[in-house]
Amino acid sequence: MSVFNDVKSKTRHTIIRTASDLFYEKGYNLTGINEIIEESGIAKATLYSHFRSKEDLLLAYLDEKDQELLKSIKAFCASKPAGDEQLIAVLEFLIPFFEQEDFNGCWCIRSIAEVPRENVKVRTKIKSNKQAFRQFVLALVQSNKPELDKSQQQQLSNQLYLLYEGALTESHLQGAAWPIETSIGLLKDKLKKG
Amino acid sequence: MSVFNDVKSKTRHTIIRTASDLFYEKGYNLTGINEIIEESGIAKATLYSHFRSKEDLLLAYLDEKDQELLKSIKAFCASKPAGDEQLIAVLEFLIPFFEQEDFNGCWCIRSIAEVPRENVKVRTKIKSNKQAFRQFVLALVQSNKPELDKSQQQQLSNQLYLLYEGALTESHLQGAAWPIETSIGLLKDKLKKG
Amino acid sequence: MSVFNDVKSKTRHTIIRTASDLFYEKGYNLTGINEIIEESGIAKATLYSHFRSKEDLLLAYLDEKDQELLKSIKAFCASKPAGDEQLIAVLEFLIPFFEQEDFNGCWCIRSIAEVPRENVKVRTKIKSNKQAFRQFVLALVQSNKPELDKSQQQQLSNQLYLLYEGALTESHLQGAAWPIETSIGLLKDKLKKG
Amino acid sequence: MSVFNDVKSKTRHTIIRTASDLFYEKGYNLTGINEIIEESGIAKATLYSHFRSKEDLLLAYLDEKDQELLKSIKAFCASKPAGDEQLIAVLEFLIPFFEQEDFNGCWCIRSIAEVPRENVKVRTKIKSNKQAFRQFVLALVQSNKPELDKSQQQQLSNQLYLLYEGALTESHLQGAAWPIETSIGLLKDKLKKG
DNA sequence: GATGAATGAGAGTTCATTCAT
DNA sequence: TATGAATGAACTCTCATTCAT
Structure with missing residues (x-):
């Protein structure tokens, strides 16, 4: 039974990895x-026995990519000392990320440009991915800025998220790392002065 | 003669408008x-007598959209009193922009997700559009922050650009205006305290 | 398995036959x-799953036609008594060939008029077809004119090939059998008198 | 009036020359x-005011080319001493013809491969071109072989024509001059030995 | 007489998906 | 479960020709 599932899972995962790439x-x-x-x-036909449609593959790809990312960035931030450094780490994470040979921007933002507005499934998946990411950022803020009240934490979290997204998208578009540095600069100012 | 040109221009422009939409x-x-x-x-065949290929239409679309945008945002900022308010206006501009019924994010970022990496023509056009926008932001900073030195102006300009891009992309992705407000908040902090 | 292959072959062959005709x-x-x-x-899409392009179909057509032809003419010549008669048979073969209801000249010569000069693939295929035919003629000369030296055999072979081609093309163009008769006459003279 | 016609003729001829090439x-x-x-x-629209259709251009092209050819070959043969040499000249003419940079075979044979069987106009034109050529060859035989009877003259003329056509087509297909030499060899044999 | 703009019909090719085995 | 074969719908683009001026 478990062998069966494993075999199936293996093929399925191979497909997801290939499609993702x-x-x-x-x-x-x-x-x-x-x-x-x-x-x-x-x-x-094997592919279609594992995935009902190409769209299903897209959903699996979005899931795969985001799980990978969350795992990586969580590990990266956890490796930093608690405090502001963990918040800054969210943006610093983007530097090696950008430098990866296959870096090609944010899969969510790229995918949202490729499916029709009516495609609720995919758009919901993308929003849910981003929601999970924002949840991670918020938790990080909460644990590293316990002195702030809930509303301030939420605000800072939103700002950090926004800087992350801007830096990610722009480093891709510009083909340069300066937007990441700019984001980091803005965040440091913010943390220092207020 | 001018009638001829007008007729030609009219058809051509009709095509661009339709394609753009x-x-x-x-x-x-x-x-x-x-x-x-x-x-x-x-x-x-009429379309193909005006545009060599679908790609040419894409280039015309990117041009049309960006010209429109630059005109609008320049007018919007010019309508504000000089000083910080003109800088903040760059982000405030996004609020009515976002509220437009047909708002669908940034055409450049969406288009870059749709053409192959090898497509130099389109990618160059997009970069050049963004370059023109950054030039506009820099000029705005220079005229409203004459007290800063060149390097500081450049930095502030980059930050403003980044906040603009982040707010634009995220308001689209989230389907909400809060990223714009968040960006504005960040900018105001920056202008006040730094 | 063999059933599978047969089914595939059947469709593929149907396409080639139809396209050839x-x-x-x-x-x-x-x-x-x-x-x-x-x-x-x-x-x-079925066609395009069997042939990458229309050009590939052209190549298959040229192959099909020439294989058929070589088979037929070889059988025809083999049915004649050895000696000059087998050489003359090469031209006599054209008479029933010409009389076929669907006779339309030489597919190689017709095809070479239809593809651009730069199309190396097709032109190479055509030359290779003609080369195979010349090889057949040469072998026929060698076996029926053993008394000639190599150079004479080559020369006679070339002449026979040329008469064949001229008769084929001209009977088509003129819509008449006389060019075949003329070729045969010339060959007989040649064989008789040296 | 004649100026008018000349102007018209000039444009018309320009078109024909371009189309021919x-x-x-x-x-x-x-x-x-x-x-x-x-x-x-x-x-x-200017083109279509001079030629009703592309097919008309094809007819003009076939006419232009054949008039040129007949003029050239007649001059070439006339430049040779009377007798067998004038007959051989018909084939020798093909050597410089083949060596012309833009040599691309026989326009008649190439064109016949490009129009539908039902196209009577073009096919008739091509046959009439070839008929004129055969007439020229026959006249050449008659004046250089007065000792032969009418039937023999006709036969020799047909043979010469056939060798010409074969050499022309094959030198094109093979991209080599040997078919011309082979034709000349056959003709010389024929003339020598009867 | 000459023109630029416009056209209907059709070209070859590729797509995600399903069927029969 | 896994497969090779087959599919209808859609794709971008080009053709020879005609119309309005």
């Missing part, structure tokens, strides 16, 4: 099902 | 040439 | 993919 | 009307 590199609409199955080394 | 609403790849010509009320 | 009758450029699939009774 | 180089179907007008430097 391709979707992230080339974009969702510019990646064909044929490319995915060729690179995965499986048959087309 | 569709590209912005549905995205580039999800908008077919057939939709554009049907909505424009012209024949397919 | 149409290409030979109407010409390559004047035959549309739509005609081929309609006549084949298959879907467009 | 393109048709001969690229083939009829692969040459677009747009290319012709661009290269001619005229407007599309």
